[in-house]
Amino acid sequence: MKAFQWLKRKNVPGESYDHEQLEPVIRCSICNGEQVAGFRDRQSGRFTEIMLLRSEDDLRMFCEKYGITENIKRIY
Numbered sequence: 001m002k003a004f005q006w007l008k009r010k011n012v013p014g015e016s017y018d019h020e021q022l023e024p025v026i027r028c029s030i031c032n033g034e035q036v037a038g039f040r041d042r043q044s045g046r047f048t049e050i051m052l053l054r055s056e057d058d059l060r061m062f063c064e065k066y067g068i069t070e071n072i073k074r075i076y
Contacts, residue, residue, distance in 0.1 A: 015065055016066070016067070020042075021041060021042060021043075022039040022041060022042065022048075023040050023042055023073070024037070024039055024066065024072050024073075025037075025038065025039070025040045025047070025072060025073050025074070025075050026053065026072050026074045026075070027049075027074075027075050028075070028076050029076075030076055034052070035052075035053040036049050036050075036051070036052055036053065037051050037052075037053050037059065037062045037072070038050040038051075040075070050062065
């Protein structure tokens with residue numbers, strides 16, 4: 001069992017972002033349904049990708065990592 005300890009998920013340390021400057025969003029592809037979590041600049045509208053979402057667990061991990069409690073807006 002010790003041989004597979006590296007497969008366990010590590011605790012993700014909390015990170016922060018500028019709440020006034022950036023808003024958390026999920027960018028969804030209309031063609032293939034791919035979803036990417038990231039932050040959009042409120043002034044310029046520029047999107048910065050953080051992670052690919054393959055499951056609800058990925059979304060939960062993204063929210064926990066950045067301390068997001070509100071609903072995340074989806075953009076297409």
